[in-house]
Amino acid sequence: MSVDTELTAGKPLPTIHSLDGWALKQLIEAGLTWLRSNQQIVNALNVFPVPDGDTGTNMVLTMQAAFDEIAKSPEQNFGKMAHAVAHGALMGARGNSGVILSQLWRGFARAVDNVDHLDGSGLAKAFAEARDTAYKGVVRPVEGTILTVAKDIAIAAEVALEETQDPRQILEQVVLAADQSVQRTPELLNVLKEAGVVDAGGKGLFFVLEGMLRYLNGQSLDQAIITVSPLSTMVLDRTMESIEPGQDYEIVLDFQPFRDLNITDFYYQLEQMGTSIQVGEGEGLYRLHIHVPTEKRYAPIDYAMSLGTVTKIAIENLIAQMETDERGCSDEEPVLAPVEPGQIAVIAVSPGIGISRVFASLGANGVVEGGQTMNPSTQEILHSFEDLPSEKIIILPNNKNIILTARETAHLTSKKIAVIPSRSVPQGLTAMLRLIPDGDFENVVEEMTASLNEVKTGEITTATRSVEIDGVEALAGQFISLLNGDMVLSTNNLEDACLGLLEKAHADQFELITLFFGANLTRKEADQIADLVRSRYPDQEIEIQEGCQPHYHFILAIE
Amino acid sequence: MEIAIVTDSTADIPDDLTQENQIHVVPNLVIIDGKPYQDGIELSRQEYYELLPFISTPPTTATASVGTYQNLYEKLIGLGAKHILSIHVSSLLSGVINAASTAAQEFGKSVHVFDSRNVTLGLGFQVLAAAEAVRNGASLETVLEVLMDIRSRARVIAMLDTLEYVRRSGRVSWARARLGNLLRLKPFVDVHEGHVLSLGEARTRRKGIERLRELLIRLGSLERLAILHTNAEDDASQFLRDLNPNLLTTPLIVNVTTAIGTHVGPNGLGFAAIVKKENIHETVLK
Numbered sequence: 001m002s003v004d005t006e007l008t009a010g011k012p013l014p015t016i017h018s019l020d021g022w023a024l025k026q027l028i029e030a031g032l033t034w035l036r037s038n039q040q041i042v043n044a045l046n047v048f049p050v051p052d053g054d055t056g057t058n059m060v061l062t063m064q065a066a067f068d069e070i071a072k073s074p075e076q077n078f079g080k081m082a083h084a085v086a087h088g089a090l091m092g093a094r095g096n097s098g099v100i101l102s103q104l105w106r107g108f109a110r111a112v113d114n115v116d117h118l119d120g121s122g123l124a125k126a127f128a129e130a131r132d133t134a135y136k137g138v139v140r141p142v143e144g145t146i147l148t149v150a151k152d153i154a155i156a157a158e159v160a161l162e163e164t165q166d167p168r169q170i171l172e173q174v175v176l177a178a179d180q181s182v183q184r185t186p187e188l189l190n191v192l193k194e195a196g197v198v199d200a201g202g203k204g205l206f207f208v209l210e211g212m213l214r215y216l217n218g219q220s221l222d223q224a225i226i227t228v229s230p231l232s233t234m235v236l237d238r239t240m241e242s243i244e245p246g247q248d249y250e251i252v253l254d255f256q257p258f259r260d261l262n263i264t265d266f267y268y269q270l271e272q273m274g275t276s277i278q279v280g281e282g283e284g285l286y287r288l289h290i291h292v293p294t295e296k297r298y299a300p301i302d303y304a305m306s307l308g309t310v311t312k313i314a315i316e317n318l319i320a321q322m323e324t325d326e327r328g329c330s331d332e333e334p335v336l337a338p339v340e341p342g343q344i345a346v347i348a349v350s351p352g353i354g355i356s357r358v359f360a361s362l363g364a365n366g367v368v369e370g371g372q373t374m375n376p377s378t379q380e381i382l383h384s385f386e387d388l389p390s391e392k393i394i395i396l397p398n399n400k401n402i403i404l405t406a407r408e409t410a411h412l413t414s415k416k417i418a419v420i421p422s423r424s425v426p427q428g429l430t431a432m433l434r435l436i437p438d439g440d441f442e443n444v445v446e447e448m449t450a451s452l453n454e455v456k457t458g459e460i461t462t463a464t465r466s467v468e469i470d471g472v473e474a475l476a477g478q479f480i481s482l483l484n485g486d487m488v489l490s491t492n493n494l495e496d497a498c499l500g501l502l503e504k505a506h507a508d509q510f511e512l513i514t515l516f517f518g519a520n521l522t523r524k525e526a527d528q529i530a531d532l533v534r535s536r537y538p539d540q541e542i543e544i545q546e547g548c549q550p551h552y553h554f555i556l557a558i559e
Numbered sequence: 560m561e562i563a564i565v566t567d568s569t570a571d572i573p574d575d576l577t578q579e580n581q582i583h584v585v586p587n588l589v590i591i592d593g594k595p596y597q598d599g600i601e602l603s604r605q606e607y608y609e610l611l612p613f614i615s616t617p618p619t620t621a622t623a624s625v626g627t628y629q630n631l632y633e634k635l636i637g638l639g640a641k642h643i644l645s646i647h648v649s650s651l652l653s654g655v656i657n658a659a660s661t662a663a664q665e666f667g668k669s670v671h672v673f674d675s676r677n678v679t680l681g682l683g684f685q686v687l688a689a690a691e692a693v694r695n696g697a698s699l700e701t702v703l704e705v706l707m708d709i710r711s712r713a714r715v716i717a718m719l720d721t722l723e724y725v726r727r728s729g730r731v732s733w734a735r736a737r738l739g740n741l742l743r744l745k746p747f748v749d750v751h752e753g754h755v756l757s758l759g760e761a762r763t764r765r766k767g768i769e770r771l772r773e774l775l776i777r778l779g780s781l782e783r784l785a786i787l788h789t790n791a792e793d794d795a796s797q798f799l800r801d802l803n804p805n806l807l808t809t810p811l812i813v814n815v816t817t818a819i820g821t822h823v824g825p826n827g828l829g830f831a832a833i834v835k836k837e838n839i840h841e842t843v844l845k
Contacts, residue, residue: 362760433744433760454766511763512743543743559763 013217016168018117021081025070027212028085032063033221034211035204042207045200046464055200058095058375062102063208065092065377078118082109082126090408091382095375097201099404100134100146102378104205107133120165124157127174138404144189146201152181153209168216175213178206194469249297250276250316252289257308261286266307273299285311329353329519329548334360334367343437344444345390348428349376349398349406352548355425355516355555362432365390371425372461372551375401378408386413392441394448395419398428400485418445423485424457425516425547426557456510457484458501458556460494479553494553498529499536505558513540514557516547521554529554562693562702563640565631567623567655568598569648570683571787571813580690583631587655587818588621595621598818607817608790608825617727620818622655628662632670642699643670646686646706649753650674671699673706676753679815680785680831681715687783688833709833715750716758716774717787717829718767722746724824725755747771748829768798768828775802775830783833784810789820794828 019027035042035056042056069088075081086109089102111129115122131154135141156177160170185199186192192199214221251274263279270277274292281287286308290300297315304310334356339345348364350356351371359367366384370376385393393415395406400423410417418441422428431448459482463474474480474490481489481501488504491497498515507513513533517526523546530544547555566572568586577584586597589607591614596602598620611618628645635643645663650656656674663670675682688709692702719725722744745767747758758774761767775784788795795812815827 430762433762435759436757438756511765514743514762541743557762559766 013168015166016216017165018119019078019123019167020117021073021075021077024078024081024085024118025067025073025075026215028063028067028070030215030221031208031211032060032067034214035063035207036060037221038207042200042204044465045197045203046195055095055097055204058098059101059201059204059208061094061377062089062092062098065089065379066102066105068092077116079109079112079115082112085109090412091379092377093405093408094377095401096404097146097204098375099378099408100138100150100201101205101208102408103134103137104130104150106137107131118167120167120170121161123167123170124154124161127154127157130154142189144185144187144192145199146205148185148188149178149181149199149202149205152177168213171209171213171216175206175210178202178209182206191469195467248294248317249292250289250314251292251297251300252287252314253301253304253310254285254287254312255304255308255310256285261307269303270300273303329546332357334364336360336367337363337365339365339388339390339437341389343390344392344394344435344439344441345385345388345437346394346396346432346435347381347384348396348432349381349402351399351425351550351552352516352519354546354548358429358516358545359396359432362429363435363437364396364432370402371399371549375399375405378405378412381406382409382412385415390415392416393418394435394445396422396428396431398422398425416441420445420448420452422452424459425549425555426455426457426514426559427452429557430455430559454559456505456558458482458505458554458558459552460497460501460554460556461552463490495529495532498533498554498556501556502533502537502558507537507540507558510558511540512543512557512559513537514543514545514559516545516549516555516557518547518549518552518554520551526554561640562642562644562699563635563638564686564690564693565628565635565643565645565659566682566686567647567659568816569653569655569678569818570646570686571679571785571816571819572683572686573811573813576687580687580694582686582690583635585623585627585631587623587653587816589618589817589821590621591618592616596817599816602817604814604817604820605790608814608820611820611825617724618821620653620821622653622658625658625661628659629665632662632666636666636669641669644673644689644693644699644702644706645670646673646675646682646689648678648682649676649750651676651753652678652755671703673703674753675706675713676710676751677713677715677831678750679715679787679819680783680811680813681713681750683785684713684783684831684833685709708836712782712834712836713751713831714778714834715787715829715831716771717748717823717827718761718771719746719748719823720764720791720826721824722760724822728822747774748823764794768794771828771830772798772801775832778832778834780835780837781832782835783831785831786810786812787815787827787829787831788812789815789823789827790825791828794826798828 039056039060043054066085066089070081070084073084086105089105093099093102107130108126111126112118112122131150134147134150141147153174156173157170160173164170182198182202185202211221270290273296274290276291278289279286288304292300301313331353345365347366347368348359349368349370350359356367365388368376368381368384397403397406403419403421406419420431422431430451434447434451436444460479463476463478463480465476467474469487472487472490478490478492479494479497480487481497483501483504489500491500515530526544530542534542549555565583568584572582586600588595589598589602632643645659647655647659656672659672663672675685685706689702689706692705743762745761749756749758761770786795786799799810
């Protein structure tokens, strides 16, 4: 960076004339760090109250891959460094927002080809090219998303150029524009308005840019930001993996403080007691979630009582719960079908090992773990087929948030890639049935794609927060049923969620109902539901399969 | 009788047609609990398919002996045949060609064994075409030309009700690999040039039959057609009714012989077709 004066705290900020490769590296790291600090905020901006591919996590992983690519690079040239960033982002892109983010970097890098030092007008040009590339990368651009934000910042940079050539001042205007643009996204996109959230991808981009600006302004990036989420969006993390040794009890309690809480102090006190601390607030009521060791199991309660009126307490012995909760998922590895040179190979993205085994038995040659909660990166998908002795690859993303990532692999390999846009596991399995490994690539792809609508997809999960979508109201923690991706009902018990879903799907007019049960159910529990479905649908064949997918109690194929 | 025509029971030619065309059919053997039965003679197809799922030891099949073929060839030559054309099920699926060829060695150039590279009416139509050519006074060379031409245009495609029997048969390598995790899978098989290829699967019968129809229509105009089934007469008749009536004249509906049914199981549905010459290039599914 070439600056007029030394950058020192307290002094007025110096004018920056240009940025070099080293500066870009610092900016990328700053953007990444700030995005990571705010990752949970972005994750919470989910339109659907389902455990879906978390945008914040996806964008952090994409930025992380971009930074990893340059972390050890001694490059001074801005343009060369930008290309490395773009390459890293492309390889690590996860989820739709991650892919678009990687496209933004690709455009950005393209605009700064052979630029040694980037000045203000170069920066504005790079933002413009980033926007153009991202728009071109999306088949049907939707406004009210990260794309709109990219467009608005490009305009802001252009306008700012009339006043200044200082990249920092331009970035200031860009961050301001990004913030305003994000706030406007619900006006452009109705689903956001209905869900009462702003666009998550746009918000993520805002944090990346704000992180860069904070770095240039000398502000801290990695301060632990204490968040108190709105009570309605609070998701209590109960996955077993998050239990640390010694933290045997889970305490969840609600209390109304006598006076305003000092949040920093409150967190500090809680950190002395245990881990996995989560705090939510709504209309003066606080909900606290914490894991503590046995001897401290009453400490959070005593502490909360000293701060206010405790209205509800739940204590659970996690170890005992873990023992009784033995989940029946077999970890037997899928036996992948071998592929001969010249044959078509199929890669399936699968959310659970049981589903992977079914894909393998139908002839899948590679399986990439991923799905609702963890979107695989472009690179992970690429790895799954790079070494296969086949030049013709079909990818089944089996999730709408992975389709774009899968398509990106086509730019990174000399192999022929076709992505069948399967939006669910049942769609992917249906396409699989049309696979003829020795067939003509184009014909097989066409047949597989055409078959996608031959099956209806049902999904049953629990709402991660309270919401109303398409006239269906769901409270956090309730079971919700989705039919072909649309929420169709919410209920307090799993049986009703299944039967209600099948009724909405007019299952009585179909022949076969296949239930893939998730890792959160035992075989016995799943069998009981299957029996119930059998008695309700005596004319249909009911098949129950171990899916082992997380979060989703059932994935149903109705055909 | 200048040229006599011999085939085996897997040709699935209805009795009236074999008599009318003077075709000599050697029955294959179906072995149930160690006891051999003559395919199509000692076993009623309907009864067999009804029983098949309940027979504890899976039945197996065997070709007629070399001696059986020898005796038949001898008899035909005794009756005045100058040439015998022995046309059989694909050598990649069965040992019939072996047995017939071994028997033929005794008779020098008078017995010609021809590998149909097909099965059921994919073979049967070749045999019928040869018989017609013979009846029209064609020379052996011409009949062989007719056979090779028909063979290249023969397709047998079927939907099996389950993967179980074909897997058990050990005759189809891909079926072994697909130890179907899904209980309900209806595999499509495509017999072409001797091999049984996979054409994917269906999960429900309704969709499977629909797909079968698409596959048939895609073959274009046909010279001959037979609807094949293993005890699924109703489905076969319905399938035929749903076809475009202009497609052809009167196709055969055939309950497939037990020697084949043993390897595909009951409730299979499919067709054998001879594609017309002019659209043969478009009909290759691959």
